[in-house]
Amino acid sequence: MxxxxxxxxxxxxxxxxxxxxxxxxxxxxxxxxxxxxxxxxxxxxxxxxxxxxxxxxxxxxxxxxxxxxxxxxxxxxxxxxxxxxxxxxxxxxxxxxxxxxxxxxxxxxxxxxxxxxxxxxxxxxxxxxxxxxxxxxxxxxxxxxxxxxxxxxxxxxxxxxxxxxxxxxxxxxxxxxxxxxxxxxxxxxxxxxxxxxxxxxxxxxxxxxxxxxxxxxxxAAARRFALDFHGVAAHAGGTPYDRRRDALLGAAAFALEVERIGRATGVIATVGRFHAHPGGVNVIPGRVELSLDVRAPADVERDHVVDAILERGRQLAAERGLRFESAEIYRADxxxxxxxxxxxxxxxxxxxxxxxxxxxxxxxxxxxxxxxxxxxxxxxxxxxxxxxxxxxxxxxxxxxxxxxxxxxxxxxxxxxxxxxxxxxxxxxx
Incomplete structure (x- = not known):
């Protein structure tokens, strides 16, 4: 034509x-x-x-x-x-x-x-x-x-x-x-x-x-996860720092690591949801639910960053006496x-x-x-x-x-x- x-x-x-x-x-x-x-x-x-x-x-x-x-x-x-x-x-x-x-x-x-x-x-x-x-x-x-x-x-x-x-x-x-x-x-x-x-x-x-x-x-190649940090809920006034297993602090440290790894690799990694339990103002959080969304131009880059982030989650949990769980809820190549x-x-x-x-x-x-x-x-x-x-x-x-x-x-x-x-x-x- x-x-x-x-x-x-x-x-x-x-x-x-x-x-x-x-x-x-x-x-x-x-x-x-x-x-x-x-x-x-x-x-x-x-x-x-x-x-x-x-x-x-x-x-x-x-x-x-x-x-x-x-x-x-x-x-x-x-x-x-x-x-x-x-x-x-x-x-x-x-x-x-x-x-x-x-x-x-x-x-x-x-x-x-x-x-x-x-x-x-x-x-x-x-x-x-x-x-x-x-x-x-x-x-x-x-x-x-x-x-x-x-x-x-x-x-x-x-x-x-x-x-x-x-x-x-x-x-x-x-x-x-x-x-x-x-x-x-x-x-x-x-x-x-x-x-x-x-x-x-x-x-x-x-x-x-x-x-x-x-x-x-x-x-984008994308993967999403539902994550949990498990600790021990305890009285905020009566529990010394060296006895605490604060799930919120572990999850907060993890969220900062997600940003650091994303910036370092050029892959987009986001914690978009964050929910502490039991949620009392005078209670050390015993569990935190959070989300992870990772996006990259190619599958191999996405998967490499996912592996690094989840491994860092496990390390942070071990350092603070917590348990870290992850479940993949979405994947698109x-x-x-x-x-x-x-x-x-x-x-x-x-x-x-x-x-x-x-x-x-x-x-x-x-x-x-x-x-x-x-x-x-x-x-x-x-x-x-x-x-x-x-x-x-x-x-x-x-x-x-x-x-x-x-x-x-x-x-x-x-x-x-x-x-x-x-x-x-x-x-x-």
Missing amino acids: RSEAVTAEDAAAVADRILERADALAALSSHTDGIERTHLTAEHRAANDLVAGWIREAGLNARVDAAGNVCGRLEGVEPGLPALLLGSHLDTVPDAGRYDGILGVLLAIEAAAFLSPRADELPFAVEVIGFSDEEGARFGNALFGSRAIAGGLDESFWSAEDADGVTLRDAFAAFGLDEARVGDAARAPHELVGYLEAHIEQGPFLEDSDQPLAVVTSI ATIMDEDLAAAIAHGIETVTAAHAPHLWSRAGHDGMAVAAVTDVAMLFVRNGNGGISHSPDEIVESADVALAHRAFVAAIERIAAGARSTGVEDDR
Whole structure:
């Protein structure tokens, strides 16, 4: 297909439209004093309806699939070709910002709209998707929409309950979906060319380096643990220091060691929960429950740091006469971006910025983690202002950055199309 660059003027108009649409989606909230739009709610339905309308305006067919994802398809040079999937998620965390996930869906729609007049030259179909539930805020099962696409839903998901005791199974039926047909949403590898996602960077690195866009190298390898330090609860006044087995002091020393090891290795390690028992102001804590979250760009780095941290926990416990216990509660291996798709995104960035494309690993999880089970994935990061704050009303993106992201995304897709067409010609020979 012939390459046709998006002009800066057209991209500026697209960016304004994207930001206006993000505002419109922000109004679809279960709260009037903030943004909250969770899975299988009235707000979810309203968002699907609104986005489906925009998909149709872009020249695509639109539908809601068997998992509640809103989808659109633009056929290529002939009907039924494998599709390049573009998108992100439409759900939010409580008290959310208006760009996490949403920006990626809106950029996907605009990229498809730009390609629509030349669809008969595309060597593949283009599909847009707004995933139903990436955050897992209502039922605790993250990546529901993208897991459904990958055919990876766990049977245990259906019994999960929200804060009001409504099960996912019942909410799914009330939304008008059929649990028995959710498998219809699954895609086979031969049906897809790949998956591209644009997303705000949920961190400060692009802002700190004064760069608008980056190509993602991997989605974090993560492990989480529930930890316990066990000591002896005793009277705060009557127990001398040399007789104390204070679980809180052991746990506090451990939390500081987690930070030290994380800083020294460049791996992100966090203690996010800390609960002392029995909790009396005049009682030495006999037990402390705490959490550990470790994230790294690759599995081997993550596992090395986990081993070091847990070993330090055991050492600190022994030094203070405590018992240390750990139980792994979550594990996700790194999702490495496909080399060719990532190179296309880097090409798009360099085309519109005339500078080397920065490379960043994503410290947060994304739908690409699930989609990678059925096709190759790659991601484009867009600068997130205000210190990189995300999952917050303080998320900020600038119109100029959105315009560059649109141009880079289109350039990346055209690069992929050129490669696919070239491969097809060679195969024909």
